[in-house]
Amino acid sequence: MMRKRFSYFHYFIIIIIPLISFMVFQKDLDSTIKNRYSMINKNFQVEAKFMSHPFLEHHRIKGEIMINKTFYKYTYHPKNVETKAISNFLWQKSCNVNGQFKAVNPNFKSNLTFFIQNIEFSSCKSYSSTLIDLLHRHKAFIYKKLRQWDINSPEKAIAFITGNTAQMEKDEIEKIKDIGIYHLLAISGTHIAIIIGIVFYMCNLFKCPLLFIKMILLFLLPVYCFYTNMSPSAIRAVSMSLIILIFPKYIMKNAVDVLGGLFIVLTLINPSLIYHIGFQFSFLITFFILFSSPLLTNVSPFKSLIYITLIAQLGSFIISAIHFHQIQWIGLISNLFFVPFYSFILFPLVIILTCFIHFPFKITMLSILYNNVVFIHDKFVENFEKINSFKWYIPVxxxxxxxxxxxxxxxxxxxxxxxxxxxxxxxxxxxxxFSTVIPQSKDYQLTMLNVGQGDAFLFETQKHEVLLIDTGGQFNSKQTTPNHNISKYHILPTLKRHNIKKIDYVVITHPHIDHMGELEYLIQKQPIENIIINQKSFKPEELNHLRETSQKYNVKLLDFKNKPRFLMDKAHINLLDATILNSDNLNEQSIIILIQYRKYKILLMGDATMNNESILMQKYNLYNVDVLKVGHHGSKTSTSEALLQATKPKIALISVGNNNRYGLPNKLVINKLQSLGAKILQTHTDGEVSILFRDNILLQTHTD
Structure with a gap:
């Protein structure tokens, strides 16, 4: 049998399609980024439709709104008003609101959140219902009925039905992610297959003709897609299912071609879909499974499950490596249990529960059964998390x-x-x-993490010994508990990018929230060997709590005066004491850190004031440093002329929040640094900054 030869036309297509694709997607990407940055942190006076039933979290009202025909999550903190009454009033209303778009997650692919500052309640009016409005109303009805049926964690049931995890506990979502089964919460072919199976089963009971069943599904599946807010993974699963229903024979022979064609059509309609992580996962994993179909023929169900799990891990590998810098290897084991558990028990039960919940009476046995199944689910999640000790991180x-x-x-x-x-x-x-060992950095490096209005610095050696100086932290007085977004979206992702599995030392310069607010959360999430503090700067109750937490997680808690210097490979770490014992100003209790490696000197000032600087220069022979971490975020109370003339820094680092209320960094400090010719790097303009200490200093910046 002769093989077909490639013509010049085929070669032309192979070359031209990637070029056209690059131009289309790059143009859309540039437009998306430009539009995103034109919206962030700017005041908007707009009309907003409150689409979903609001829910309360830490005295804040949250939900979904529509602005200019685009869906956004929103957060609103009413002042001196009953939040529950307000949340009930806002639902299904259109109101004039004032607020700002902000990026809770700094990744440009994440959705913006609209932080409402003021609502003109006199402008609020009910809006006419569309299909989408009716679906949102139905979701609110289901949530209300779930609570009436005494369903434990109705938010979780909503997530199983719609793929929307917004109302689930954040720690619970993190656990599910950690054991590699988060994809099961996204709407996928499994959901659609179960819905199709139930429809076929119910219709066959009444001996409905095949054409009638297909007509029902051709109506029901698109409605369900709208029900999931048109999530990209749902669009893929529903579109593929509809094509199979219409052209079953053709699909069996040309499944990969159909998948590729569907990909082209969807991305031409909406190029931004290609940057959606769920969309990437959905198509790539499906392609890997379809490509592997010869392996899945004539094998037992259990062996098929093992193969599919392994193939799905391969298909998701590159996306996980690029976006999350972590491979959830435990998914190879956990999915062997959870895939059949979700497919044959949990999802069907949720769908049955959703159907029966429309009845005017409560079926107690069904709610008890569902609660027990979810209890078993949660116990297995906890057990798999316990054995997930080895973390597979992927460097940049x-x-x-x-x-x-x-x-x-x-x-x-x-x-x-x-x-x-x-x-x-x-x-x-x-x-x-190739993915983990070769890309790993072999340099000594200092990283200024972008933690907003706070401090967090990371020093690493060639042998991957790690020193973290402060953790950053924010705690709004209106919150009942911190959300730890700094750790979730800045510190932990950086640790993953740097392939850091353990922190050898954490030094807390002084006990201000913007320097240690994330410490307790990091202790829980990241193995830490030693924490070094100035014990005399802590209140007794704060110190006791930190001791108890350290003991619980087997962390050594040390006073800096008992460990004033130590080695990290070839780097000398010196904890300098220029504290003012009787000062009420905690900034004047700051530990100052001098790191010396080969010819390089790094001086980190914490929030030390000019008073501390005078003591520092009297006690220690400091001169000509290469890198200066500017004290107190560039405040005029720090960074004296005398300190700068002695140290003459080549690089000045300032960790500061964008548009912060303190007006930092102070212009006088910037002018003094510029007059010395120092290169000034600031987190609010340069993002995360890494300094690599080779024969010459190399600067790298990272913006999400």
């Missing part, structure tokens, strides 16, 4: 490394499909080396 990858990993992944897939299992295992080792 360059374009060449990403291309190489994609090639290795496809080779792995080919070896698996052709059942060359020994070669497949060898290729997995190559994948680990």
């Amino acid at each position: 990858l360059n374009d060449l490394q990403i291309t190489g990993i994609c090639i290795i992944l496809f080779v792995n897939l080919l070896l698996l499909v052709n059942k060359h299992f020994k070669m497949f295992i060898f290729a997995l080792v190559i994948l680990y080396i």
